Amino acid sequence: MEPVQTPPQPPVTVPPTPPTPQRNPLRPGKKTDAAEGTATWAPVDRVGLAICWALGLLFCAIAVAIVVYLLVQGIKFLRPEMLWTPAAAGFSESETGGFSDALFGTLIVAVLGIALALPTGVAIAVWLVEYGRPAALARVTEMTIEAIAGIPSIVLALFGTVIFSSTALGFLSRTSEGVVFGRSFFAASAMLSLVALPLIVASTREGLNSIPRHVREASYAVGKTKAATTRRILLPTCRPQVMTGAMLGLGRIIGDTAIIVVLLGATQNFAPVEGVGFPLDYLRGAGTTLTNFVYEASPTGNLNQPQKAYAAAFVLLLMVLALNAAVDVVHRRARKVGTWSH
Amino acid sequence: MEEQLPQEYGPKWSDQRVERMLGALVVGVVGLLLAMIVTVFVRAWPSFSHNGLAWFGPGGNVDDQLNAIFLSGQNGLEYVYTFHGWPLIWSTILITGGAVAIGLFCALFVAVFIVEFAPEWMTNVLQPVIRFLASVPTVIYGLIGVVVLVPFIGNHLVTEPQKASVAGVISLTGYSLLAATLVLTVMITPLMVSIFSDGLRAVKPGWLEGSLALGVNRWRTTWKIGVRSARPAIVAGTVLAVARAIGEAVMLAMISGSVGFAPNPADGLIFIYEPSRPLAPTIVKNIDQLSSPPANATLFAIAAVLLFSAALFSLTGYVARRAMSKYGAA
Numbered sequence: 001m002e003p004v005q006t007p008p009q010p011p012v013t014v015p016p017t018p019p020t021p022q023r024n025p026l027r028p029g030k031k032t033d034a035a036e037g038t039a040t041w042a043p044v045d046r047v048g049l050a051i052c053w054a055l056g057l058l059f060c061a062i063a064v065a066i067v068v069y070l071l072v073q074g075i076k077f078l079r080p081e082m083l084w085t086p087a088a089a090g091f092s093e094s095e096t097g098g099f100s101d102a103l104f105g106t107l108i109v110a111v112l113g114i115a116l117a118l119p120t121g122v123a124i125a126v127w128l129v130e131y132g133r134p135a136a137l138a139r140v141t142e143m144t145i146e147a148i149a150g151i152p153s154i155v156l157a158l159f160g161t162v163i164f165s166s167t168a169l170g171f172l173s174r175t176s177e178g179v180v181f182g183r184s185f186f187a188a189s190a191m192l193s194l195v196a197l198p199l200i201v202a203s204t205r206e207g208l209n210s211i212p213r214h215v216r217e218a219s220y221a222v223g224k225t226k227a228a229t230t231r232r233i234l235l236p237t238c239r240p241q242v243m244t245g246a247m248l249g250l251g252r253i254i255g256d257t258a259i260i261v262v263l264l265g266a267t268q269n270f271a272p273v274e275g276v277g278f279p280l281d282y283l284r285g286a287g288t289t290l291t292n293f294v295y296e297a298s299p300t301g302n303l304n305q306p307q308k309a310y311a312a313a314f315v316l317l318l319m320v321l322a323l324n325a326a327v328d329v330v331h332r333r334a335r336k337v338g339t340w341s342h
Numbered sequence: 343m344e345e346q347l348p349q350e351y352g353p354k355w356s357d358q359r360v361e362r363m364l365g366a367l368v369v370g371v372v373g374l375l376l377a378m379i380v381t382v383f384v385r386a387w388p389s390f391s392h393n394g395l396a397w398f399g400p401g402g403n404v405d406d407q408l409n410a411i412f413l414s415g416q417n418g419l420e421y422v423y424t425f426h427g428w429p430l431i432w433s434t435i436l437i438t439g440g441a442v443a444i445g446l447f448c449a450l451f452v453a454v455f456i457v458e459f460a461p462e463w464m465t466n467v468l469q470p471v472i473r474f475l476a477s478v479p480t481v482i483y484g485l486i487g488v489v490v491l492v493p494f495i496g497n498h499l500v501t502e503p504q505k506a507s508v509a510g511v512i513s514l515t516g517y518s519l520l521a522a523t524l525v526l527t528v529m530i531t532p533l534m535v536s537i538f539s540d541g542l543r544a545v546k547p548g549w550l551e552g553s554l555a556l557g558v559n560r561w562r563t564t565w566k567i568g569v570r571s572a573r574p575a576i577v578a579g580t581v582l583a584v585a586r587a588i589g590e591a592v593m594l595a596m597i598s599g600s601v602g603f604a605p606n607p608a609d610g611l612i613f614i615y616e617p618s619r620p621l622a623p624t625i626v627k628n629i630d631q632l633s634s635p636p637a638n639a640t641l642f643a644i645a646a647v648l649l650f651s652a653a654l655f656s657l658t659g660y661v662a663r664r665a666m667s668k669y670g671a672a
Binding site: 144 | 467489565589591
């Protein structure tokens with residue numbers, strides 16, 4: 001047998017691999033990076049795509065219209081002094097003052113509501129993710145949170161009238177001749193915190209679930225208890241998600257009207273309780289917020305001062321836009337921190 | 343000498359204790375929900391027991407009935423509970439159904455557009471827009487509806503002969519089913535879009551690629567494979583939107599017309615211009631009657647109906663989402 005002489009191979013040159021597209025390589029690409037145009041599509045499909053474009057542009061147009069309309073009306077009717085003048089009784093829009101009480105009312109309700117909802121929501125989320133025993137209770141809790149998210153706020157408000165009118169909770173609102181009024185900043189904020197609760201729980205759970213198991217194990221391995229791990233490692237890590245949830249909840253609290261109309265008393269000014277020390281007298285008293293002011297000042301409301309309604313709605317919209325922008329910033333920062341390697 | 347441990351290692355923050363404290367809080371929240379359900383139904387009971395199933399049926403003028411109920415509680419007379427809520431229920435069904443039907447159509451197309459077909463700049467515009475529309479307070483939608491949409495419908499869409507044809511029954515001013523449905527659609531569509539697009543993004547890429555490899559174009563692949571496998575998300579989003587729409591009170595109180603009247607589709611297209619008032623706005627409009635015991639019971643009965651239907655819908659959504667995670671598309 002003659003040994004087979006292999007001829008010298010020319011050096012294999014590996015062609016440089018083409019760079020993979022960075023944006024989501026797992027999906028069939030979008031229109032911009034797809035080889036396929038719409039030229040080969042059946043006419044029906046192209047009509048469908050046209051509907052997509054039309055609806056997408058329509059929603060952009062609606063959003064722009066809302067912002068521009070309120071911007072124009074707001075600039076026309078908003079006077080800076082409205083922000084620090086309380087509402088007053090009068091016959092024309094020039095006599096009825098501003099809406100400072102409503103503005104401060106919104107701030108009070110936001111602070112109190114989130115102060116109640118945030119610790120509760122985070123605690124529930126921690127229990128669900130880190131403890132969650134017995135499993136049946138965990139399932140029931142999930143369903144409870146789901147149900148609270150679906151309950152109309154007007155029903156929460158009616159329930160609030162029952163619990164805060166009870167004599168036991170009389171110290172949270174005004175009491176006259178043994179009858180508890182049951183409408184106060186405390187009452188409204190407590191019910192509003194239920195509106196924000198599901199958002200905070202969902203967001204915090206998402207954050208906790210995204211932390212891989214080995215992080216917890218590393219912490220247990222150096223002797224930390226579960227409670228300490230949660231407090232020192234897990235919660236600081238998912239702070240962006242907690243903040244996102246809190247701000248989404250804040251948006252819902254600021255925007256809710258039904259609970260305010262029912263549980264904050266039908267006034268346009270602060271009505272502090274007499275004979276109580278400073279912050280408590282206001283918090284136990286009735287008041288108003290921007291949403292309630294817009295509702296009452298709109299042409300269908302009791303005040304019917306559309307110009308002030310525009311101005312207040314403009315301020316409210318600015319708050320919502322600012323919150324949206326803040327959520328965006330936190331979200332982006334959370335993504336920049338990076339994901340865990342599993 | 344005993345070493346001073348940080349507080350969190352001491353008996354005060356031991357694991358068992360923390361677990362028990364958190365568990366107590368969770369039980370408390372669950373208990374609160376149960377208490378709410380029980381309270382609402384107990385308070386509602388007089389109204390339901392006096393009317394029986396007729397509560398849900400038609401008969402007489404609802405607004406007159408509500409007024410009589412309120413007055414009977416004020417004057418120390420015998421309490422009156424007679425209430426036939428059909429016009430309110432029918433109005434809720436029409437407005438919610440209309441808004442969800444239109445919203446479902448729009449949201450499907452917009453979600454498909456965002457996930458699959460929009461160029462990147464369009465996605466970057468559309469996503470914040472959807473998030474913004476979802477976060478606008480309802481009272482602002484109500485205000486814009488009252489000052490823009492309602493006058494437009496009243497002055498330009500409703501014709502004089504139409505106004506004259508129903509003049510004896512009801513006045514067509516623009517506060518209408520149409521206005522309420524349109525504004526509600528804009529309110530709930532963003533909610534659906536965000537849940538739908540999450541579902542569409544979670545579809546397994548391999549399934550879509552398989553279809554594409556067979557030569558099916560991207561449009562049909564998206565609808566036949568993507569949308570179909572995201573069905574649980576679509577059910578969940580729709581159901582949440584229904585729950586939100588049923589519970590919407592303030593915006594509808596502003597623009598639905600606030601008349602206890604049941605628009606009849608058999609009258610022809612004019613019914614979309616007719617005013618009505620769904621269940622939730624009825625509570626808002628009559629909230630100052632809570633001090634009258636029979637009126638209180640009636641309002642809680644309305645709340646009980648809302649609570650029941652909203653809970654039903656959100657639990658359906660919960661079940662649908664659990665099913666979704668079973669398919670691995672969540």
